[in-house]
Amino acid sequence: MSKKLIEFRNVSFRYGDEQPWVLKNCSFTIYENEWVAIIGHNGSGKSTIAKLMNGLLFPQEGEIFIDDKQVNSESVWDVRKDVGMVFQNPDNQFVGTTVQDDVAFGMENRGLPREEMLKRLDDVLSAVGMEDYRITEPHRLSGGQKQRVAIASVLAISPKVIILDEATAMLDPKGRNEIMKTIAGVQKVKEVTLLTITHDLQEVIQADRAIVMNDGQIWAEGVPREIFSKKEALRKIGLDVPFVSRLADVLKAEAIPVTQEPLNHEELLEDLWILHSRT
Template structure:
C-alpha cells in the first residue's frame, strides 16, 4: 500500500542574492508522507530554516517545484498552502498576541472568520490536546518556556492544518521544557492529528523523528532513519553536528566488548539495556 505524500519538493533552488555563486538551497528534492515525523537537521547556514519557509509559502523558489496537499506553490497559491501548514517558531514570546491563553489560541480562528460557537469548541479542544486546560485564563508571559510553546502548538492545532513545522522550536527551552514539547508533538503525531516537520541542529531531538534529512551547504547531504543517519558518525561531526550522547556511548561500550543489542538513540533505552545486562551478571 502506497503512503500519501503531503509534500513533494523537486529540484528546488533558491538564492537570497540572485547573482550569488552558491544558492542558499541548491537542487533539493524530497517528500513528506502523511502521518510521519521528518526532522531536517544541519548547522547554521546549512539552508534548513530557509527550507522551512519555502514549505510554508513564505519564500517562493527560483527553480523547481513544491507541492503541498496537491497544490503547486506559486505567489497566487501561497495563502492556500499556509492553511495547510502551521509553523511554531523559536521564541514563543514573539508569537503571543492575546492577553490570555484562551485569547491567543483563538487569534488565528478570528482571523479566519470562524463563527464564535465553533471557535469556542476548537479552542477548548486544542488546549486539551496539549494539556494546558488549567491555564486558559492565565497571561502567557507568566508561563514557563515549555508551556508557552505548548500554547503556540495549540494555536496552530486550532486552525487544523495538515502539517506542523517546528522551526528550532525547542532551542531556547531548558531540558524539561524541551521534553514537554517533544512529548506533546510525538503524542499528537501518533494519534494521527498532524504530520510533523522539525527544523533543528540538535540530533538528540532529531532522534525522536521517523526520518531525518541532513542539510549541508544548501544541499541534501543525507537521508534515512535516525539509526541510518547516525551511522555516518564522524561525517556528521565534520559538518558541524554532534551525535547524541547515548548513541556515542553505546558505540564505545560495544567496541569495549559489552554485548549491547541496540544502537541506542535515547538515554532511557541505553540505561534500560545496561540495567538488564547488570541483572544477568
C-alpha cells in the same frame, strides 16, 4: 502507501542574484501523518526549507507542492491554510491578552462559528496540557508553556502539516523535553504531519525519518537509528550525536558488545541487561 503531502522537486534558492545558493537542487517527499526531522548546522539550508513550504519565500529553480498545490504567489494563501509554523521565539507569535484569546485569534480570522471555536479551544488546550491556563496572560508563562500555547494556536486552525522551526532552541533541557513530549502526543492524537527543523540530534529520536542538510544539499536521509550510525561523518559536518550513542561507542571500545545503535537510555539499558542475563 500514505499520500504525498509535501514534495520538493529540484528546488534551488538564494537570497539575491549575487549571493551563493542556500539550497541546491533539493528533492524529497513527506507523507501524510509522518514525522520528519530536518537537521543540519547553522547555514545548512534547513530553515530556508521551512519558509519555502509556507510561501514566505519562493524558489528560483524547481517546484514545491503542498497537498497537490504548487506553491507560488497565486496559491500562497491557500497553502498557508494547510501549513502552520511555530518559531524559535513564541513571544513573536502572541497577539492576544490571554491564552484563550491568542488561541482563538486564528480561528476568528477564518470566520469559524463561535460554537466550533469553543470546541476547538477546549480540544487543543487539552492536547498540549494548557487547559488550566486559559485566562493567564502569555507573558506570565514559562518558555515551555509559551511554546505549548504557540502549538495550540497552530493546531486550532487544523493545518495538515505543522512546522516547528528550532522551536526548542531558547528552552532549557527540561523545557525541551516537555515540548518534545507534547509534540509526540499531538502527533499521535491529531494525526497531523510534523516537520521539526533543528540542529539538535537529540530531538530526532522520536521522528519517523530524518533528512540531514549540509551546504544546501541533502547529505543523508533515513530512519534515526540509521542516521546516528554515521557518528564520525556527522561530526565532520558540525553535528554532535546524542550522549547515549557516544556511550555505546565507549562500551564497544571496552569490548562490551552492544547489539544495536541505541536511540535512548532505555534501549541501551535493555541491551546491557540482556547481555548480563546471558553471562
